[in-house]
Amino acid sequence: MxxxxxxSKELEKILAxxxxxxxxxxxxxxxxSSVKYVSVANVQVKEKASAKAKTVSTVPYALKxxxxxxxxxxxxxQAEEFPEIKGWVNSSVLSARKLVASQExxxxxxxxxxxxxxxFNSTVEESYSQSHESHFDDVDLIETNMIDDETLFQxxxxxxxxxxxx
Amino acid sequence: xxxxxxxxxxxxxxxxxxxxxxxxxVLDKVRSEISERKNSPExxxxxxxxxxxxxxxxxxxxxxxxxxxxxYIGRTVASTILNKYKLSKDTKELTLYLNEICNAIxxxxxxxxxxxxxxxxxxxxxxxxxxxxxxxxxxVTRGLINCTDSxxxxxxxxxxxxxxxxxKHSISAIRSSRATDAIMATASVSxxxxxxxxxxxxxxxxxxxxxxxxxIAKNIVETGFSKAQEFAADKKAILLMNDAGYDPxxxxxxxxxxxSNSEGKTEGFSKTHxxxxxxxxxxxxxxxxxxxxxxxxxxxxxxxRFNSINNLY
Numbered sequence: 001m002x003x004x005x006x007x008s009k010e011l012e013k014i015l016a017x018x019x020x021x022x023x024x025x026x027x028x029x030x031x032x033s034s035v036k037y038v039s040v041a042n043v044q045v046k047e048k049a050s051a052k053a054k055t056v057s058t059v060p061y062a063l064k065x066x067x068x069x070x071x072x073x074x075x076x077x078q079a080e081e082f083p084e085i086k087g088w089v090n091s092s093v094l095s096a097r098k099l100v101a102s103q104e105x106x107x108x109x110x111x112x113x114x115x116x117x118x119x120f121n122s123t124v125e126e127s128y129s130q131s132h133e134s135h136f137d138d139v140d141l142i143e144t145n146m147i148d149d150e151t152l153f154q155x156x157x158x159x160x161x162x163x164x165x166x
Numbered sequence: 167x168x169x170x171x172x173x174x175x176x177x178x179x180x181x182x183x184x185x186x187x188x189x190x191x192v193l194d195k196v197r198s199e200i201s202e203r204k205n206s207p208e209x210x211x212x213x214x215x216x217x218x219x220x221x222x223x224x225x226x227x228x229x230x231x232x233x234x235x236x237x238y239i240g241r242t243v244a245s246t247i248l249n250k251y252k253l254s255k256d257t258k259e260l261t262l263y264l265n266e267i268c269n270a271i272x273x274x275x276x277x278x279x280x281x282x283x284x285x286x287x288x289x290x291x292x293x294x295x296x297x298x299x300x301x302x303x304x305x306v307t308r309g310l311i312n313c314t315d316s317x318x319x320x321x322x323x324x325x326x327x328x329x330x331x332x333x334k335h336s337i338s339a340i341r342s343s344r345a346t347d348a349i350m351a352t353a354s355v356s357x358x359x360x361x362x363x364x365x366x367x368x369x370x371x372x373x374x375x376x377x378x379x380x381x382i383a384k385n386i387v388e389t390g391f392s393k394a395q396e397f398a399a400d401k402k403a404i405l406l407m408n409d410a411g412y413d414p415x416x417x418x419x420x421x422x423x424x425x426s427n428s429e430g431k432t433e434g435f436s437k438t439h440x441x442x443x444x445x446x447x448x449x450x451x452x453x454x455x456x457x458x459x460x461x462x463x464x465x466x467x468x469x470x471r472f473n474s475i476n477n478l479y
Binding site: 073133135155 | 232234235255262266276278280281287303371372411
């Protein structure tokens, strides 16, 4: 078949250049910040990469954040929708998987609103307790046994136990 | 299908128009025809395919489940366990102490946080047992606590349960398709045709929650985890203990104590765990390659505070 603009050798060259450009493009692209989601309810965001540092804010489950930097097992994050929320969290509370809270939504995305409220939540639990023997009051009681940071560090130090990663 | 239909029509025609003996003969022929089709290689293959799909969906649900869903299932599992055992409410200092030990272990682990956190509570029974839900609730009986003789031994019990939680063993116990469907409905952010509309049907979700909790509670209270999972939890426990500064050898002390306290017993952990001897053998093997951090003086300090709590009860 006769080509209209180039002869086949020229076309080959152009395609080769294009191919080369495509596969090397990532090297020249701007580095993408890492997007993560908070996978734990009520996370304390710290001023510095340490469990003993001051808490600057508390963030909810499923919050979308950008990871700015990492230091050991800590990650410096900034909330995408609320850039004033910035600080350090333990990397283990972040998930690469997109999460949607079943209790309430933290984003204004219509798709997410449609999905929020689905799945097991306190409404389902309430419905369950109407038709089954249950002890959720006692479970609530169990969940009040929180140990604050100060108490914990005293316990660790008095018992000659490890102080967690700094 | 046409062949079967014609056969049945013919058989019923002969059946209705003939005498008793012939009727019996026809019935037998029909029965054997149906049974042949049931056991045919095609039917067999279809059943195996359905089984494989069920196993796949159980595996997928276990992989896809979100921390929030694990938490709510965990709460219902805890509630189910409390149908059988009473929560102890007059052991405030002991409960605080157990939670301090628990936090000491988790803060030094790779999974220091769960959706709502880890919590330890005491069950009011002499039975010797400890149980953990995927929601982070660790329930230890008075009977088991009375068996321990040091903080490090108590830490071994708690670390073992934390091991089950961090290794997500409970979720693998879910078998019901109502449960896996409910889990998958919220797992991925995209709603598939199979689960569309399921997520907002509270009734269906209640069934799913019920099934999930029952599957897990049955596993914890009646049948127990697999031997491999128990050994894995023991292995994880000694690593957790060592990282926290507890003596992993205390796991051996604890298992020996459990062995002597459970001779002849069939309830509690004896029913749901492999023999203490096999667990001791397994732990000894793992300890060989471990670089142990603890010192004897550290243990002594902790035993002092253990005794002061112990003397309260």
